[in-house]
Amino acid sequence: MGTVVSRRSACGRALFAAVVGSLFLAAAACAGGGGGDGTPTDYGVVGGTQLCGGDAVSADASKALKVITGASRFEASAERYTVAKSASDLIEAYPVPTLTQDVCRVYNPLGTPDFELRITWNLEDRAPTAASAPNFTELDMGERAVAAEDKAYVFFGCKSVKLGNSRSAAHIVVGVERWGMPKPPEGDPEALKDAYATVAHSVSLAMARELRCEDSGGLPARPVLDPA
Numbered sequence: 001m002g003t004v005v006s007r008r009s010a011c012g013r014a015l016f017a018a019v020v021g022s023l024f025l026a027a028a029a030c031a032g033g034g035g036g037d038g039t040p041t042d043y044g045v046v047g048g049t050q051l052c053g054g055d056a057v058s059a060d061a062s063k064a065l066k067v068i069t070g071a072s073r074f075e076a077s078a079e080r081y082t083v084a085k086s087a088s089d090l091i092e093a094y095p096v097p098t099l100t101q102d103v104c105r106v107y108n109p110l111g112t113p114d115f116e117l118r119i120t121w122n123l124e125d126r127a128p129t130a131a132s133a134p135n136f137t138e139l140d141m142g143e144r145a146v147a148a149e150d151k152a153y154v155f156f157g158c159k160s161v162k163l164g165n166s167r168s169a170a171h172i173v174v175g176v177e178r179w180g181m182p183k184p185p186e187g188d189p190e191a192l193k194d195a196y197a198t199v200a201h202s203v204s205l206a207m208a209r210e211l212r213c214e215d216s217g218g219l220p221a222r223p224v225l226d227p228a
Helices: 007-018 023-033 048-053 059-069 083-093 189-211 214-218
Strands: 045-047 073-075 101-107 116-124 137-139 144-148 151-158 170-178
Touching: 045 048, 048 059, 048 083, 048 101, 059 116, 059 189, 073 101, 083 101, 083 116, 083 189, 116 189, 144 189, 151 189, 151 214, 170 189, 189 214
Parallel strands: none
Antiparallel strands: 045 073, 101 116, 116 170, 137 144, 144 151, 151 170
């Protein structure tokens, strides 16, 4: 599926994250302040359902991650990357449309083929009306859901007391996208579409529940994978 990730790339990610946090501690870990093999002291590996704060990835979505990445264990998400934090940021931003923001990122562990998945949210000013790009399959979830073999997006409307007394819905987009990978995705295209849609649905439903959206933002309890 790809080349084996080196410790240097993991430390590079730690150092990049450290710009926001503690540069000295991350640098020390990469220089040998962690384990005897140079692994950062706070490095952890978890199952899919424990990613992104532990309430974003369902059991089905965890299985879908294996279809996408080839792995069933992943680098643990940093504490700040949670659905709860994303929902809080969304509430603070509403009703102004936003740029794309991270919910979290998913990385395969050290010593396995390198893979990065970006899970995002953003606020739009209206429900989608334009035609979807031809590489996407439309699915009947929320205001619209679309899936391709390397990404999926779920659009849903949310009316909630957490978003004030407005009668209009907030228009939220949750995306799951293969990130920074130079080679095209490998595997059955339809299986990959289903997998990306399953992960996007899981995170969207978790976000809708965290925001207390009426009727869960119109999202079904299970992902709908048949074309609309």
